[in-house]
Amino acid sequence: MSDWTVTQGPPPGGRPRVLSPLREHLRDTFWFAPTTAMVGVFLVWVGAQEVDSALVSALQRDGEFEAVADLMRFAEDARAVVNAVSSAMMTFIGVVFSISLVAVQMASGQFTPRVVRLFVRSRITKATFAVFLATFVLTLLVLSSFESGADPRTVASVPLVQSVLTLVMVGLSLLLFVLYVNATLRLMQISHVITRIATESFRVAASMPVPDRDTDAPDLGTATAWVPHEGRSGVLRDVHVARLVRVARKHGVVLRMIPRIGDFVVAGTPVLAVHGGPAPPPRALRYTVSVGLERTYHQDLGFGLRQLSDIALRALSPSVNDPTTAVQAVDRIVQLLAALSRRPLDAALYRDRSGKVRLVQPVPGWTALVDLGFAETRGSAAGSPQVTRRMMAGLDDLLLLSPPDRREPLLRHRALLRQAVERRAASSAERAFALRPDRQGIG
Template sequence: MSDWKVTHSPSAGRRPRALSPLREHLRDTFWFAPATAMVGVFLVWAVASEIDTRIVEALQDRGDYDAVEELLKVADDARTVVTTVSSAMMTFIGVVFSISLVAVQMASGQFSPRVVRIFVRSRITKATFAVFLATFLLTLLVLTAYDSDPDPRLVTSVPLVQSLVTLVMVALSLLLFVMYVNTTLRLMRVGHVIDRIVGEAFGAVALLPVGASAEGHALGPETDWIAHEGRAGVLRDVNIARLVRVARQHDVVLRLIPRTGDFVVPGTPVLAVHGGRVPPYRALRYSVSVGVERTFHQDLGFGLRQLSDIALRALSPAVNDPTTAVQALDRIVQFLAALAPRPLDASLHRDRRGAVRLVQPVPGWAALVDLGFAEIRGCAVGHPQVTRRLLAGLDDLALLVPEERREPLLRHRALLAQAVERGVPEASDRTFALRPDRQGIG
């Protein structure tokens, strides 16, 4: 096998974060934040309960039973509030999140099914749900702490601090509810959904090299490869830190064969070994993550895929919303413009000594341009707003990219002109549709 030329990534010179994949996987779940919040509120309740016990013991040691009796009266009043909050909180949670699920379903049908993960990853959504459940759990714990003995000499604890903490949690729940409604309404608007997609997509761009060129590197001959032995699914990401460490320990270079986002089945080659023997299987366990859907983490093309899906859905006869397609094209051009000066095709990860240990393939410039424009171009004929914006975007990118990267842009421009010539019968309409305009039709 011939040597494989690649370019280095910004991970050279710094160690990848070992917990990066785990952090991203937890962000894609909805159970972790509520579970953590409920464990945390249980600890807070235990501390508050201990403080209440110490307060009562201190007053009884001083013989100040009148103060204990006053605390009991205050606690009885607070008990009514806590009971009301406990009975209303679960109903409140059910109503709010039932409406939210309907909103998510509407957004999924209007934009793309892949935007649902934006709602799942929303920090304010998770925080609201977590605080609501934590407040409900806290009220149950506080109600169990009330002492039924009215004699201040025999009382062991008065849940005064616990009740105050409950009121604080209720206030926090109301604040988060207002923020949650505001965020949900924003995410039902296509502009904010597209902006969120682009923001997460730029997280993958941040891992790419900075600059117009990078030093080449020859990997040497391939000595062996490692097959995927897990379940079939989409390659979500790889644990870069683990693979770099294993490659350094066994003095080899590992090359990831499929790109992040590819579908792999058991037996598919996933890692090629260069320069030595295959590391033991136990050293590579949990280094490759496979799931049912793609994620933004390490997947450079997933953002473009979602933007293209939104534009295609908008251009479908059932929706017929070319303005939304233009909004998606705005961000596609922005994303590709950010990639214009960056080396693509592969990223190189080094160990602490600067030696190459892991090669990770990424989409090339032509592939990204095709992903962003090919399907939209095929559906744009008959929508002059979209063709004009598409031409303006291609022209802008042609001014930004190096000379060697202009060919895909010129090809899409020529194909679009040919499609308009064939699909629009009137010459004046063709001229209008082929006039570049950054607003489509302002």
């Protein structure tokens, strides 16, 4: 019998958690933050211009023309600074862009192309680009506000607040540049990349429905209708859980996802099975399933293990030959599997407010996760005692943590690892050394 993950009902009077994938999709884009920053700085500039106009008008009404003249002299001095900042910001943007390209190219070549997403999702990288572009746009807007040779009695505005705001943005840009260089250097270190992957994977596991072993899986019976995938073909990135639950509740049916997150979905193939009634109208199911060119962290429980396995395989390839990196990847694979060893898997059940199951979503089972974490790495590690010793120790630890009904795939991988080493090692002493469990590999 399959394990099931079941959501608990919301508290009385509480609102169900909205599981919209929009936030995750925006995190996977690079245009949103800079565009928002440039629009925001334009609105701030409009407000600063209004403040400058109000300040000059107040001084002129009070007859403080000498103060207006002082403000104009300060603005003329600040004009040279703003002009210099405007020219320098484009150079800074070019430097940041070049550093990012080098870091992405290095990470893609040495680790795996799938870790490029970490650079795209980096908050400090987006913030740096956003603030730099916003500062450049602000300097252009401020330069357009200067009036040369104006009479203090008739001048409409003096860009005092605008100039101060520009200097503040310059200081913020310099601070972010230092933080950006530090963050980029860390992202070029494999240990930090592996840690980030593990962190994202734990976040996905934590966002899954709360397990409840006391509730049995409902008998859905035979499907009464099928919903085909409409639109382009691609990798299933995520589903809008809250909307699907609302649609199923409104039409009195249970929806069951057929493909798993990360599967490639072809247009026209069934994506939802309907149980208990006719299929909801296509308009109600619009924008509930999202496909893309590649997998994302959102709702994808196996994507982290996929990346860690890819890093280990790349490290064990003859062109790289870096078993220490493979050991670091195995460390996190064991950590993730240990965290999932006692969680119900195979499917996630989502309930409506009344506690009735409305959506069944398949998730990777325990055997699939163990195979994903160890199968390919095990096949490439037979000639590296450092990695085989770490894998033996990791499998032994997982055997201690896992319940009895989940030990079979672990025992299978340990036996296959032993067979691979025995075929590869020339002597019994080498075989014994390579199969001795060691959490550090070889020190």
